[in-house]
Amino acid sequence: MAFALAQSISRVSFRVAARGADALLVELDRMLLRIGLVGEFDLPDQHSVAAQVRLYIYLGFGAEAAALLNAMSADEKDTPLWLAMAQIVDGEEVSENAFVGMAQCDTSAALWSLLATSVDEVEMANAAATAAAFSALPRHLRLALGPQVTDRLLALEQPDAVQGIVDAMERGTMTVQSATLLVASELDLHTGAVDTAVANAESAFDQGGVAAPDALVALVRAKVASGSTVERDLVVALAAMIDEYAGSAIAEDLAAAYLLALIGSGQYAAAMSSSDGPVPPVFWDYLAADGTDDELLQFAFVAPPIEISTASAGKIAQRLLSLGFNDAAREWRVLAGSGLPETIMENDDGGPHAIAGAPLPSTDATNENPDTARHPAVPDDGARTRRWQQDWEAIAQIESDPWNDLAVQITAPEDAADEPPLAEATRLVAGSKATREMLERLLRATAEQ
Known part of the structure; x- marks a missing residue:
């Protein structure tokens, strides 16, 4: 039913770019002043109103298009479509989705149906029709809508289609715009090219402008994904932007990026206190690799993490063992996975060297097993603590x-x-x-x- 409806919609309804290209400057002035919208007997001229609405959408003036549609009746069939398109170009959530079920159509409706659906709810898309419709948009709308299209296509695991979106965004520009760089960075991150993702995000952030918050979020995400250190000045910039953009659509992304930035800059205590729930797994990755012994001991005895990589759990177990916290190391080794080889490797000097997954030395001082007798028992955590406290x-x-x-x-x-x-x-x-x-x-x- 939806497919048939999409086929019946006039292609003129979606000719956003054509309407802007056909309008001369003189006509633009005339239309922006809303001249000629009313005909005989003060009735709205349907053709003029429709042309004006498409012009507003072409310019990215979604609120003005919606206001005009609410003030003057237009083509009854196209009004719900234009209202949805007006909200999309303004970056707002579509209140009444007139494009439901049209995502797999082979017309321009596929693009607008994809954009009208939230990222969490998108289920399908006609990549070819979406790319063709996107390519037909004017350059400024391609730059504005490109990130939204990218988010949805990546959610559907269609990176090849995203590359076509990036190519369309770059077309007609003398220099690569920040919006294009951000989309490219997101694509690189999705495909595992983290170094390129960092470079693209840095270039976008250096351009500044209205895309600076999105660029900073993308930069921090890319740096943390690559395991790089996040500079302290980026943390300060994020903190300032959180206050500046409080209540806006990007506020939640800024807060999440700020938590990642604290972790990536080694501010583990601040990250733990800033997290509303469990810290992300990357917290333990950075702590295991770069945290000091004091920082490790500060957090290794809190509630065990819900999610942690096998490698990081093994590193933490190894470090706790080297510090003498044998029992705690044994618990972290369990998080590293019980299916790993249970062996103890020998150092060049003949001493035991525990690895991730290896059994830890026994705390039983009376162990008479000849195979382990040459590895004396390591004091338990209680004994170690008593010595540190000089009890x-x-x-x-x-x-x-x-x-x-x-x-x-x-x-x-x-x-x-x-x-x-x-x-x-x-x-x-x-x-x-x-x-x-x-x-x-x-x-x-x-x-x-």
Whole structure:
């Protein structure tokens, strides 16, 4: 039914570019003043009203076209179409979609049906008809509508059709416009050419103008996708734009890009506090690769991430193991995937070197297995924490702890100094020697682990 309706719509209804091209400057002035729209008996001239509406759409004046249609009745069949087209050229969401079911038509209706459908709801498209209709648009409308067409075609996994849209946007321009660069960057990002995506987004951002917010969002997305560092000045620029464009259509995209920029610039605490929900998986990618030990420990003990790559979980497990947090490393290793090889590789010096997916050294100090006896147990996280906190009284109660002897001496009560000065000096020398011997034993035990 919709296909038949699209076929019945006059092609003149979609001749937006032709109407603008046919109008001379004198006629444009006359039409913009709305001269000649009313005929005999003060009735609207249907032909003149239709021509005026198409001219407004050609110029990108969607609100003016809608106002004229509401003020003066036009062709009853075309009015819903023109109202939808008016909202599309103004970048607004179509309130009443007159193009429902026309996405697979082989006429210009395919393009407008695609644009009238939101990105989340688009299901099908006639790529050939869409590209042909888009190519027939005037250059300024191609630049304005190109990103919207691109978003929908990429959602349908049609990158080849997007390349045709990019070519049409570049046609007739002496220099590549920012809108074209943004579409090209999005296409590059979709196809995995992240370096080219960054370059195109940077070029678009350098041009400035009204496309600067979109260009900055695209630039941050491309940089984070490539794993590059996001410069702090881009973070500052995004923060300023969030205030400037509050309540606008791009506000949500700016906020999402700001979170990515905080992550990409290494501001992990700010990113965690700025996120309304779980941080995106890329947070853990950057933290695992570039975060300091303090930053890693700050976030590695929070609730486990909902999504994380196997490689990043393995890196975090490896780093936690090297810091002595054996139990926590074991939990992160589970996130890395239980199907990985359970082996321990040997370093050149014969020491154990855990890899992502490898079993961690046992915390059982009584392990008598001859295959693992040469790899002494690594202290658990509780013991490690007690040492960092210098809780010597607790350590003095644990005989198996290598620091037990030193902790006992530190916590032992001092005898009253009622001895002669020479005897006191002798006692201090003996105590110093005992302390040195305990430290030597401790260092040997630590080296063996």
